[in-house]
Amino acid sequence: MDVDIGNALETQPGLTEETLDRLDGRVADAHDRIARGMAADEFGYASLNLPETADPAAIRAAVEPFDEPAAVLTVGIGGSALGAATLADALESDVDAYFLDNVDPDAVDALLADLPLADTVVNVVSRSGTTAETLANFLVVREAMADAGVDWTDRTLVTTGEAGNLRRLAETHDLPALDVPEGVPGRFSVLSTVGLAVAALQGHDVEAVLAGGRDGMDALAGSLYESPAYAYGATTYALAERGALTNAVMPYAESLETFAEWFAQLWAESLGKDGLGQTPARALGATDQHSQLQLYRAGPADKLVTLVRPTERADAPIPETDLEGLSYLGGSSLGDLLDAEFAATEASLAAADVPNVRIEIDRVDERSLGELLFGMEAACVLYGELASVSTFTQPAVEWGKRAARGLLGGGDFPEAEAVADKREFRID
Numbered sequence: 001m002d003v004d005i006g007n008a009l010e011t012q013p014g015l016t017e018e019t020l021d022r023l024d025g026r027v028a029d030a031h032d033r034i035a036r037g038m039a040a041d042e043f044g045y046a047s048l049n050l051p052e053t054a055d056p057a058a059i060r061a062a063v064e065p066f067d068e069p070a071a072v073l074t075v076g077i078g079g080s081a082l083g084a085a086t087l088a089d090a091l092e093s094d095v096d097a098y099f100l101d102n103v104d105p106d107a108v109d110a111l112l113a114d115l116p117l118a119d120t121v122v123n124v125v126s127r128s129g130t131t132a133e134t135l136a137n138f139l140v141v142r143e144a145m146a147d148a149g150v151d152w153t154d155r156t157l158v159t160t161g162e163a164g165n166l167r168r169l170a171e172t173h174d175l176p177a178l179d180v181p182e183g184v185p186g187r188f189s190v191l192s193t194v195g196l197a198v199a200a201l202q203g204h205d206v207e208a209v210l211a212g213g214r215d216g217m218d219a220l221a222g223s224l225y226e227s228p229a230y231a232y233g234a235t236t237y238a239l240a241e242r243g244a245l246t247n248a249v250m251p252y253a254e255s256l257e258t259f260a261e262w263f264a265q266l267w268a269e270s271l272g273k274d275g276l277g278q279t280p281a282r283a284l285g286a287t288d289q290h291s292q293l294q295l296y297r298a299g300p301a302d303k304l305v306t307l308v309r310p311t312e313r314a315d316a317p318i319p320e321t322d323l324e325g326l327s328y329l330g331g332s333s334l335g336d337l338l339d340a341e342f343a344a345t346e347a348s349l350a351a352a353d354v355p356n357v358r359i360e361i362d363r364v365d366e367r368s369l370g371e372l373l374f375g376m377e378a379a380c381v382l383y384g385e386l387a388s389v390s391t392f393t394q395p396a397v398e399w400g401k402r403a404a405r406g407l408l409g410g411g412d413f414p415e416a417e418a419v420a421d422k423r424e425f426r427i428d
């Protein structure tokens, strides 16, 4: 993975090389703190040890009994689904991967109607084992399996914490179960059982993903000039300090679209604390050049754009044509067009003084993905150190959970009463 921050200098907001030099001392201190946390396997910092502590053999052993299913359905939400979905959507496999990470009845019904349940592994993932959406969806899926005459205990893999509803379910029914990694918040758990069980079921090279993560570990250093991940973390932090409160992540590869969704949780849930943070916007190149780019280029000077692409990929020729005005496309290729669009968008943002950072990986394969995912996690941890926020907690999400549970009669929560106090001002 390499990071090019040239288009974040002298922009609006922007940085100078002097700024980076001054910041580099703080990067060194932050790296020391991160290294100490990793060495002590401290809560949160332990996430950055996963490329070495994850156990691919245990993952393979857990999925081995399911013997090449037609499909794997993950029932989980947030970090318990997005990492696995990022890898599944980036890599080709004969085993189809589906994700139930929402409780939209239409979507759940449509998916279950299509799934070959007798030949699907149901991968239920929840660190806490208490997440309402995940448990509700699992109960619906389990009933659908029963209705289809499928013994759910033969088709279910559980990944959860030491205690809780899912652990009890696995023990009661002797289900294959994987442990979530200790001290690792869900959004940082892709390089573990949480993110890699689906990859193993799909036949991907889990060891290569972890090797890519180790490449990322090896690239950490006490200076932003020596570490692509820290260069990205320091640059995004310094731009946020100067007003770039939105970070539009715009991969120029369809296979990385879900990566932007995974990044959004990592960035928002880790850094949105104490009135601080940088809003991750999900975009896709070249598509969003015909959508959001207008705002990025001509809207408020309050954002940066992160352009992500593989330097190697497949290509597809554009046939020659005699259509008036299109001859310049004929004989070219879609890859040439995508590359030209990338370069044009990057230059267009720079010409409008909009800060943008280029992240490039070799190709969209297991090792490069492992390095990219690790790199973004390390960048996020560094940003959190520089911003002095509690990177590894997410207390703000709990209010809504209590309100929803109270509304469903799951307990006596004052938050549910606050819902009833909504001020109405309807126009219809």
Ligand SMILES: O=P(O)(O)OC[C@H]1O[C@](O)(CO)[C@@H](O)[C@@H]1O
Binding pocket: 077, 078, 079, 080, 125, 126, 127, 128, 129, 130, 131, 134, 185, 186, 187, 269, 394, 397
């Ligand atoms: O794995 P669990 O405990 O079901 O949590 C799922 C997701 O919900 C959150 O806890 C937020 O509510 C995320 O941090 C987490 O990734």
